[in-house]
Amino acid sequence: MKWKIHIIEEFKYEKHLFFDIIKNFNTLGCLIFKERNTLRKIHNDVLGTLAVKSFKKPILINQYIYSTFRKSKAYRSFYNAKFLLSKNINTPKPIAFFEQKKGKKLIHSFYFSEYYNYDFTFRELIEKKEMFADWNIILQKFTEFIYKMHNSQILFKDLSPGNILIKKINNLYEFSLIDLNRMAFKDLSWDERLQNFIRLSMTEDMINIIGKTYAKLTNRNEMETIKILIDKNQIYLTKKSQKQKFKKLIGKK
Numbered sequence: 001m002k003w004k005i006h007i008i009e010e011f012k013y014e015k016h017l018f019f020d021i022i023k024n025f026n027t028l029g030c031l032i033f034k035e036r037n038t039l040r041k042i043h044n045d046v047l048g049t050l051a052v053k054s055f056k057k058p059i060l061i062n063q064y065i066y067s068t069f070r071k072s073k074a075y076r077s078f079y080n081a082k083f084l085l086s087k088n089i090n091t092p093k094p095i096a097f098f099e100q101k102k103g104k105k106l107i108h109s110f111y112f113s114e115y116y117n118y119d120f121t122f123r124e125l126i127e128k129k130e131m132f133a134d135w136n137i138i139l140q141k142f143t144e145f146i147y148k149m150h151n152s153q154i155l156f157k158d159l160s161p162g163n164i165l166i167k168k169i170n171n172l173y174e175f176s177l178i179d180l181n182r183m184a185f186k187d188l189s190w191d192e193r194l195q196n197f198i199r200l201s202m203t204e205d206m207i208n209i210i211g212k213t214y215a216k217l218t219n220r221n222e223m224e225t226i227k228i229l230i231d232k233n234q235i236y237l238t239k240k241s242q243k244q245k246f247k248k249l250i251g252k253k
């Protein structure tokens with residue numbers, strides 16, 4: 001087994017600390033998320049408080065692909081985060097990535113970033129609307145944040161509720177994006193810009209605010225923009241429910 005590693009300048013002499021974390025990954029800190037991948041919040045006196053993501057071992061074909069033609073998810077998470085920060089788009093500071101290879105196969109990979117002490121995610125805005133006195137304002141600010149990202153020629157393909165962390169600082173809201181391995185960097189068409197909001201699973205009230213704000217920022221017609229978002233959202237929801245029915249049918253869920 002061979003390791004390919006990359007650590008930010010500040011911690012370049014602390015390689016051993018990262019390996020200690022990897023070796024004891026399952027017992028250190030606390031578990032914050034486990035589905036496909038596993039995330040743990042781990043504090044280290046030198047490195048600070050980290051979010052460490054251990055990526056699920058890829059299926060055999062992808063073990064080869066990620067080791068040869070394509071960059072691993074850990075690699076892409078690291079460099080995409082660095083790029084976002086260079087454009088002043090907030091994301092937890094990238095710290096390191098480690099890839100373990102066996103011959104031409106990628107076996108394990110880890111992404112280390114700073115732990116971001118957020119107050120809520122976009123998901124709570126959907127599910128617990130009544131808890132937020134500033135609900136409208138948060139969504140307007142969120143739309144401005146995404147507009148700034150689109151204008152920086154960044155398409156975040158995984159713009160989904162759990163990937164948007166939000167923190168209230170005094171009376172302002174700070175947004176931070178995570179799970180950055182799927183991005184594209186290019187000029188975005190009007191259609192791509194609106195399509196980008198769809199994986200958020202927005203409610204109708206959300207579409208109204210987000211559509212209106214985005215239309216204002218881009219000098220478009222508000223009603224038309226909202227209409228396009230409603231139509232796209234409907235198509236998305238229909239496809240999603242068809243997929244779920246199909247999964248149930250083949251016993252996958």
Ligand SMILES: Nc1ncnc2c1ncn2[C@@H]1O[C@H](COP(=O)(O)OP(=O)(O)OP(=O)(O)O)[C@@H](O)[C@H]1O
Nearest residue numbers: 032033037039051092113114115116162163178179
């Ligand atoms: N840097 C971080 N700081 C604080 N919390 C984090 C950080 N990174 C991830 N998390 C927490 O872990 C959760 C999952 O992270 P992430 O989206 O990267 O995992 P994932 O396995 O790709 O999830 P999914 O496949 O559902 O998108 C986030 O919703 C968030 O609650």
Ligand SMILES: [Mg+2]
Nearest residue numbers: 162163178179
């Ligand atoms: Mg995610």
